[in-house]
Amino acid sequence: xxxxxxxxxxxxxxxxxxxxxxxxxxxxxxxxxxxxxxxxxxxxxxxxxxxxxxxxxxxxxxxxxxxxxxxxxxxxxxxxxxxxxxxxxxxxxxxxxxxxxxxxxxxxxxxx
Amino acid sequence: xxxxxxxxxxxxxxxxxxxxxxxxxxxxxxxxxxxxxxxxxxxxxxxxxxxxxxxxxxxxxxxxxxxxxxxxxxxxxxxxxxxxxxxxxxxxxxxxxxxxxxxxxxxxxx
Numbered sequence: 001x002x003x004x005x006x007x008x009x010x011x012x013x014x015x016x017x018x019x020x021x022x023x024x025x026x027x028x029x030x031x032x033x034x035x036x037x038x039x040x041x042x043x044x045x046x047x048x049x050x051x052x053x054x055x056x057x058x059x060x061x062x063x064x065x066x067x068x069x070x071x072x073x074x075x076x077x078x079x080x081x082x083x084x085x086x087x088x089x090x091x092x093x094x095x096x097x098x099x100x101x102x103x104x105x106x107x108x109x110x111x112x
Numbered sequence: 113x114x115x116x117x118x119x120x121x122x123x124x125x126x127x128x129x130x131x132x133x134x135x136x137x138x139x140x141x142x143x144x145x146x147x148x149x150x151x152x153x154x155x156x157x158x159x160x161x162x163x164x165x166x167x168x169x170x171x172x173x174x175x176x177x178x179x180x181x182x183x184x185x186x187x188x189x190x191x192x193x194x195x196x197x198x199x200x201x202x203x204x205x206x207x208x209x210x211x212x213x214x215x216x217x218x219x220x221x222x
Contacts, residue, residue, distance in 0.1 A: 002157075033209065042200055042212030043156065056208030058135075090155055090211075100146065101210060106155040 023091030118213035130178030
């Protein structure tokens with residue numbers, strides 16, 4: 001157990017809907033990163049939050065957005081869901097910089 | 113786009129043998145390297161990290177890094193059926209993100 005929690009565990013949405021995924025970081029970790037993992041692929045970096053600000057973003061469109069709260073927990077929001085958004089969404093917490101990232105259990109999103 | 117390459121496998125190894133997993137990366141400036149294990153339907157679990165050239169051992173696991181050849185490997189000694197999983201190699205790009213390979217699926221045969 002890494003101490004990183006995510007909710008919900010599973011989620012089914014239809015195309016065009018919006019979704020919010022949540023993450024609580026490991027105690028003492030103030031940096032949260034989000035990754036998308038499609039079936040059979042490695043995780044792809046979406047973005048990272050540090051001190052409530054976005055601190056780096058991968059190659060994802062603006063309909064992927066996030067928040068970080070003062071207690072370091074975080075949300076990932078995806079608008080206008082597409083079928084290709086179906087994936088395992090992973091949250092990882094760490095200290096700032098190129099530090100080891102510890103993953104939560106993930107949220108499995110299915111878009112129909 | 114920085115790249116991390118792994119053989120997707122599947123790699124099949126008999127129980128008790130040494131499993132050797134390999135990874136190459138494109139960014140010569142990369143400084144931090146990680147191996148994660150991922151069981152089917154679960155999230156990645158950190159096994160080892162390595163920053164310096166050479167070998168780093170932790171129990172049955174040894175990570176090897178060769179920055180000149182841009183190559184990192186993971187050896188698993190005395191392989192057990194519970195080691196059957198997908199192994200993900202990851203490299204830090206800048207201070208923020210991890211770049212992952214697609215993973216190598218390892219099967220340990222009893």
